[in-house]
Amino acid sequence: MNSSLEGPHQLLEAAQRLLTGKDPRSAGLWPRAAAMLGRQALEGALAELWRSQAPGLEEASFKTQLLCLPAFLGTKDALAGRVNHVWWSLTRVCHYNPYRMSPTVDELNDWLDTIEQFSQAVETIRANRLLRNQTNALDLKRPA
């Protein structure tokens, strides 16, 4: 419904603000809040990737989406695997889990960092696709 409200980048920024902020009103809740924002940024980046590369896949379950990820990201930096790991870690924080411990700053920084890399990778893929589309369009227009 609101995926258009903020892009992954804005969500990551918002998460980062929680980590570095000193507002006592967010005491205690910020780790899980940041985790939720991080997960939404990740999911948003996934959706952007699918809309550009494989429209319709964004409707599949996240488990499926993550399984498809390596096919689109390749093996560079093992990014797909790391994204997968981060999503599951964040999910554990965002759902009930038996030992409901908030993540630490270090863990969050690590996760947000991976999401940032993923988001940039998606941006690059989308830009390349756009470029290719434009080239293709030019090719089509060019007389044979």
Next chain:
Amino acid sequence: MDPMLQGLILDRLQAAPPELSAAEDLILGACFGEVELEKALGGEAPPREAARALARRLDPAGVWIQSIEVAGFRGIGPKASLSVSPRPGLTLVVGRNGSGKSSFAEAVEFLLTGRNYRWQDRSKIWSQGWRNLHQPDSGISARFTLDGQVAPTVVEASWATGAELLDADRRVSSPKKVSLSELGWHDALENFRPFLSYNELGALLDEGPTKLYDALVGILGLQDLVAIQRILAEARSRRVDLQKQAAGTLPPILERLARIDDIRARTCVKVLSSKKWDLDIVELALRGATEEGDAETELSLLRQFSALASLDLDRIAEVATELRTAATRLASTAKTDSGRAKRTMKLLKDALALHKHQGDGDCPVCHRPEALSDVWRKAAQAEVEVLGMAAAEADDAEKLAKTAFGDARMLVTVAPQSLQRAETVGLNGGELIAAWSAFSKIPVEDDLNLVAKHLEVTGSELADALGRFRISAQKELDRREDAWRPIAHEFGGWLAQARLATAEQVMVPALKAAEKWMKEATGVLRDERFAPIADSVDANWKMLRQNSSVTLGKLRLEGTGNLRRVSLDIDIDGQSSAALAVMSQGEINSLALSLFLPRATLDDSPFRFVVIDDPVQSMDPSKVDGLARVLQATAETRQVIVLTHDDRLAQAIWRLDVPATILEVTRREHSVVEVRTVKDLVERYLEDARAVAADEHLPIQARRVVPGFCRQALEESCAQLVWRRRLRAGQRHEAIEEELSRVTTVNQWMALALFNDSERGGDVMSTLNKRQGPWAGDLFSRLKKGAHEGDAGDLKGLIKEAKHLTGFVATLSL
């Protein structure tokens, strides 16, 4: 020493049997330390009254923690504070590792003790890493409530720029008039250790029964008693050592003595070879080297020989002359018949008297007529005169001869009997004895000239023999002195040492008796003091063991010295076993807590609080329930502060309805540490949601996060319900945990809550709509979606409805 222990010792001493009296002073002396013990050993009575006075039991006010404030210390940057109620109860401080929660515990321990058990062996890491990188100004303080005092006691520590950790200025800042040492907590901190670091406790168990003994004896304050035993034992061994040293230096001396042919040496060897030394005899023998007049020994014999009186040859010459004169006189009067002359003289005198009386007449003897006439009278008178002179001369010569012979006899002595023993001291007395015997054989007095000659000849021979004998005796004496003198000097030193040792030995039996008494008293006091602890340990273990097959036998402190140990009898499934080897780490940790919680909470301790760091590590869930119960029991009378890095304990506390305050510690970047109170977990998530929704500075966060928080609240309420339901059905913790770990979506949680079946997610919406109305279904969808994509709608309304829905879940049947 601990005043209460001292009182107990005094009480026991008063009841001690009278034969202990010598040892009693020693024990009392030892209570005051080595110096007083030595005084008591010297016969000085120990300060009994002072001991009594000291023994009056101190009763410090109970101490409770009110708050701990930390800045720039360990994991905490800007000032953070942890407040707790200064009364009995359980406070759980929950936070991830590195959240800074332990820094609070470390701070309060450092404030009170000036150190921290956990890092005392890691001084290097600690000396460099104690300051927080994000906050160079370090300061810690803790506020304590003391029973009976309105104003809190604040202890604080601060550091100068660049100061080391241990350079901290620790002080009581309020009330100002009290110093840290005046609080009187020092010994109690040692003995009761209200700070339990779980790692340390587990390690202590691993280190074996002797270390464990030491740790537990420390609790009982028995180390003071052990110290007294040690002081006594050292005093005794010092004395035994003196004896040993004397005995040790003796053999070479004895060896040298044995080589000396000297009665003193032989005496000493004989006396010192027996078990008990008669040092008086040794001393006499030693003094024999310098003093006269001791008992008849070879030495005195030699000395007597060397001092034999010389023969007076001048006198012998005098007497010889006298004898010869008398002889000459006798010879000259030899023709005179002195008796006849005297008788004739008497007859003539009688005749003269007759003639005088009767006048001239006939001879009355021969009757010759007219024989008595005047002419006869004149001739008779002349003859009387001549006869008298001759008789006197003969008498004189006789007298002279008698006197001279008497004088000669006077000169003659017999050889002293002791000469017969000359050979026993290595001298030849034969010549002297022969000379003496010849000298003493004086001829008959007939020929005084012969007597004179005898005296002169044998006398001179005897004088020569005497002189030679004296010289040989003196030589022998000198020889012996030369051999004896150096060893006598050395031996004198040894004797002084042996004298001291022997004198000190006198106190050894009393010291032994004192030691024995102390050992027994320690054993009795140990058992008395340990009994309540052993009972608590037992009770704690029963709660903690839960499903463990390990049964703990009665805990006992046994043995002393190198044999001291804690006996831990353990039974596994009815089989007795060698304790710790077969226990899991979780069981060992539980046992450690069972052991050390009672120590920290003894009534003798002024500390009404106990701070336990991370007790949950490696415990299985059922043990965590047991732990919660143990903590609950302890918290009835004590302020129990537990720091833990995961939520299992909090969960158990919630499941078991243990009253507790839960504080969550989180640490942001730059070491910003925050502490907040956590109520019910469902309520916590909803509060988080409200806080974000109300914060105008966080518009993005609010839209994005609030649905997720509400969903967590809903899942939490479902999980709580299901846990209760499963536990009530008698399922094991492990099984429940395993089942719930597979529940991943809010749909599954809701299905589990509604139908007790996570597979029936498809029926959730319709059931919610049916039972609660369409709002519930709508809300459920909104939460599911919003958790991923955010929610642009009315967040406050969303939270309100979520609360309502969690309330509904809580009412679902178990």
